[in-house]
Amino acid sequence: MATDDRLQTNLMRVKRRYPASKPMTPSQLKVMEEVREASSVVPGHYYLPESDEEEYDTDIEPDEGEKPEYENLGVNVYLKTCRKLKQLPIRHVCEALMERTSIEVRNRGLTAYGTLSITNALLVNVTVTRLCLDGNALPSKALKYISWLLTENVAISSLSLDENRFDSEGIMELCNTIKVSTTLTKLSLAGNNLENVDASYVASMLLYNAVLQDLNLSYNNISDEGAAYLAEAIAANDYLKSIDLSWNKIRPSGIVHIAKAVKENVMLKSLNLAMNGIARDGCEALSAMLLNNDSLMFLNISNSRIKDLDASLLVPALLKNDSLRSLNMSYNTINSSTLVTLLQAIRRNEGRALNFLDMSGILIFRSVQFFAQQIKGSRSVFKFNHGDIVTYNGTMAEEEQQLIKQCNPLELLRWYLNLKRLSFDPFISSTGHLRKEELQTLLKRIGLTLTPSQLDQLYLTGEGTTAETIDIKAIIV
Template sequence: MEDTERDDIGNGENTDADTNGAHNENSTEITKHTEKDGPMTVIKEEEEERPFTSNKRLPSQNGRPSFLRTPGGDPSADDRSHFNENNEKNIQNQNGKADILITELREEDNEKESKSDTESDIDEQEISLRNVAPYEPPDDDDDDGWDTDLEIEEDSKTPHDPTYRTQYTKLCEQLGVVPVSYFTRHMVDKVIIMRSHGLGVQGTRAIARVLRDVISLEKLDLEGNWMEGEGGKALSKTLEENEYIHDVSMAKNKLGSQGAYYVAKMLLVNTNLRKLNISGNEFQNKDAAGLADAMEKNTTLRELNLSHNFFGEEAGEVLGPAIGANEYLDVLDLSWNNIRRRGAVAVAKGLAENVILKTCNLSWNGFGPEGGAAIADAIANNSSLLELDISGNRLTCDVAVKIGKALKKNETLTVLKMGNNPISTSGCIAIVTDLSNSEGSVLSHIDLSEIPVEFEFLKIVEELKQKRKIEILHGPILSSGNTAEDIGKRAVDPRRKKDPLLVLQEHVVINDSRLVSMLQKYDVDHSLSVSADDFVAVLEELQVPFDRKQLQLIVDKLDKTENGRINYGKFVENASRATPQVPVV
């Protein structure tokens, strides 16, 4: 066989193919590569001595595999080792399947590699199984040796590049991707934000390999880069080794079950991460087991975002106990999943048992009445939570009544968001009434957005605001209410919402009913009419929030006879008619 030459990945040098001795005609070519020596040589060994087994797990050496299998005939785009095609020798397996090219590392490392394989197998079982089976990597999944084909051998004549740009460029060349200019400029910054850069699997691998050695980075945001499970695996392995990054976002990257597995495994060993966003990654019920185990065992993570995934009832049953057992998380986001029925009850029960959590977002899960009742119990029993979001959970009026009673017992909650729930006006009244009668509640903000209310609710709110400082958001104002008995009654015409006369009516009904008695003082002849100046004086005395232009507009509308006098009897009749008769729950 003729001598051949092969380019080395690390430094591009060539070497003689027959430097290791004579070749036998019946032998098979195997590429031998040593990490320190750099050059590759082609030697021959007997096929019987090293048979190829298709289902054999690839060994690894301190995080690097000793064998790299690639198609011998036509290298795929995903495996870019830049070997010289003229020097590749195909090895046909015993079953006559696809040709395989085997790259071998140093033989003296085989003993270490075998030990590493055993440890890796044990590590893969560290994530406990719960009610559902988590993702399990295939037998030939090369966990510890993920970046073996991405090793960069620095030329002794080339000085070390502290900016890591040289290393990153070489890695991109190996993987066949274009270097990201933004990353090249900022890879040694404290904060890197690279959202929607289209990295893909290979681009993520290159970045992850470089960041393994960077010690300046503290925050990394790679949201929306389509890294998928393989990219999530590479970045998770980096986070296992990098001891400086404490804020990471891998949101909207389609990590799937494979990514969830390696993220959970990373959380079992990482001791530096404080904030992790893995929302919008299509995690399913079966992925909750590993993440729940990580939540229980990780002692450093403070903020975890699991929103916008595919978690359902089964996932809620698994995550609930983990929430209750966790003693370190300050912020948890489970919004925009599908956690209902027993799952919702389990999550609420975990929230009641938790003694550390400060902020929890459970919105848009569809808890329903059953989950809502459990949330009410959690509010009554939790003594650490400061902010709770349960918007969009199909909570009913009965649930609102229970939450109102729970708020009377709670002495820590300051923000409650429960908008977009069909609790009706009666439910809103129940909540604000209990708050008004509560002495221990410290609630300062309540969000009832998109829930229609009426005047009786607004009147109670004004009374509550007189007692303490509180901000209450609500939906549109109805003239008749929106209880079951009020369905079909006419509401306020949206076109009249800014009508000064209507605003005055609302102000009188809600804030001050003294208008009539004060006007009567100016009505000396008891004709139920006063002069325009007297009417304006009364409004100013009542501190109605109008400017002069608005007051004049009201006077013009009420002075229908244009004689300079205002018939307040008709006005009082209109205001009385606008007052809804809704019982206070």
Template sequence: MPLKNQQRIQTDTARNRDRTHTTTTATSKKTVSTSKQLVGGVVQPRPISGTTKISSATTSIIFGINPKQTNHSQPTKIITEVDDTNIDEVLTLTDVSLIPRSFLTEIQQDEVYATILEALRKKMPYQIPPKTPPRQEEDDEEEKPFSPHLLAIDDDDDDDISVDDEISSSSSSENNPIVSHEDYDTDIETESIVQNVHDPTGREQYRELCQQANIIPCSYFMAHIQDSEMTLRYHQFNTEDIRAITKTLYTNLNVEHLFLDGNYLQQQATKHITQLILTNDSITELSLADNRLGGDEGTKEICRLLTLNRNLKKINLSGNKFNELDIAQLIEAFEQNKILRKLDLSHNCFGEHCGKTLGAFISSNDSLESIDLSWNKFRGRSAIDLVNGIKENVRLKYCNLEMNGLGPDSGQILADCIKQNSALEEFNINGNRLNTSNAFAIAQALSSNDSLQVLKIANNQINCDGVLAVFLCVKANEANALREIDFSYTVVTQETVDVCKDIVKLKDGKFRYRIGKVTPPKLQPNSTSECYVKTNEELLNRLRSNAANVKPNVD
């Protein structure tokens, strides 16, 4: 038996000498305290526990493989267990997947078998990730762990290892393959890649958000993302679409006007829009027309947007079916907002119970410059209260009351509004069932007004004499600032046309008028028709004489 053991040891020693010739040079510089742990330049590790069985004689050979001995092809087979009989096959494998998972896990966790792991990693660097070397402590007095590339040792000889040798070996970048970053990515490389693909326009961010939500990106949005005006009307966006768009615009400094009309937005989508307005200070105009936001939850979110707004100057809320139930909440939000300059509430369902509330708000507001209340349902007393509020406002420059059916009862209050309001520059009262008597009252108000520039009074029940009275008063008032009067579709006489031409000459061509067809002279004036209110001939003649005193210069 002793003879057989001696022969076996001699055979293993001869085999090891060929396979470890590359490491003997590196280990020759070790101190005496280190060299006494090596037997023929080979580490003597602890036996591996568990299912992986490697004898001490076998593990001593794992340092590298002589290339001359691996030229011949090895048969490919799956190894289920590693022991001293098949360790040579493990070291010659070209695929790490053929090695048992338990074997790899155990040699990675145990520092003693770092040489085994290093030998496999040299052969398969892309299949076995490198192990990060342990950080060196600043205090030399503390015990410093060995780097993975150092030779493994037995537990009995731990105290004999020289710390200086370990530090010098680990600090060498040429001989330490673990420290090298050539075979794997680092955090620094990752950061540089992110900086290179950074897109300041936001298009890449928008694509990623759409991909996460599994929606199709809007090509128009990406094409115009750097424009000052973003028009996204009637795209049928859902909540996820709005979320991706608003998150992309959080840091966008180009878009100033955002139009999202006709997308039938839900409450959650409106919340995303509110967050955008609170985050992005560049957007000064927002249009949410035709989205049917009226109702309990939608109205609350709009009120929240208006209350917290700090940069919006124009907002369009037309076509959202707001009604008497919503007006109280909206007015409360409007009163807290001192930034808004232009407000559009047209095409909603404000009726008789809304005039008083809106009128009180408009009369006390000193920030709004434009308000559009057209195509609502103001009638009777509600209409009078509303116009009274407009009359008392000292800041409003533009007011649109078109198609509200104010009625003849509101004619006189409209005239008073024109006469007393010195801030109003454009007044639209088209389609409000006004009659000839109302036209005469408005004409007399124009005689003393010097601020109104545009008056739209078409599509009313006014005959040709009412139209004539208005133009006669405009001609007689040389201090007026009117540059446009709209009497579209209203039949007039030739006398009215002549007066209009005189006004154009008086204003050096800076006056535009719109009228309907002209009645032939041989026909009776339509003032005698039963469908029109009879004209006050005495008043009309007085207006004629006043206008006759003002004659244009004849070249």
């Protein structure tokens, strides 16, 4: 297609989208004129420029006399636009336009005109579906070109703009464009110092958009006010499946808004609230959310100022919820006793849906592993991550003694022998029969302490009487 034909095609698209009865805004007219000016440099023939004219990558030039088949992929448009706007072409952008479905330009100091060169090429490319421009400190002017691209391109389904420096006007324009997008399913705006007013623009976008499924707003400055805006949109949106609000400034009141919204949402599968301030009120709201929501599968509340009493509020939800698959509570201030309470609730849950509990960074007593192992007995896929195991010399810590008292002695003994890879064979006679005092001495030698009542349970017979000896080999099989 010749340059004039392509330009006329683009202008026809604009006229269809903005008829005379509804004129374009001055901002839209300005962007259209810049695109028109950049597009006009593409010649009628599609030979790539000679390497001695500009600083182009010679590896992407054709052999002399060969006519490349790049026009439908946007490579010529990209190279000629770069030349017109005095931008140095990026080799892997050309390669991506020719061979890939994704363009990634990370941490390259990309300018607004460098962005225009890429977006202009994507106006004629239909193979690239993902555009990533992370870490370029792009100004908001670049968002105007990206917004224009989303208006015209029907292939881009994933857009990542992390760690740039957009102002509120640019965010508003981008969100207004995405409101009516029919193709974009994934958007990431992490690390852009978004404020509450920007969150309001995103919320407005979510109220209108009907295709976006994955939204990342992590590492921003959204506080409780912004969380309230987003909560209203989440409650009304039936398409969003994942939202990441980690590493913001949301405190308990904001978490309550989000939790109430998710409680009403029937589509959301993943919610990340890590590194916010959840505390007691937040945990109470999240528990109510999980009791009433049967669609959420992944919840991350790590590093969120959750203490023992706060975490215990989640027990009713863990007993009844049958949709949650993964719960991340790592790097909170939770002791082993509370962990055991949570594990016991998970074990008693009849739905047996939860298969991953992440408590990384939290110190535990070794006996906590026993309770996790009990869950694995009924669901082999269950995984329990935790921090270091507390070790001590001499007397066992009081807290762990209390935990051991809650254990079934026979199951505890089997688990401990398997954990330590121990066998009683070197210590007992061929018959394997031991009196209670002998067993107590033997357990002390291998480092396991049972309470007197637990020892009594091991010697109970089926008739309810106490046996003098037990066959230890038989019962631990």
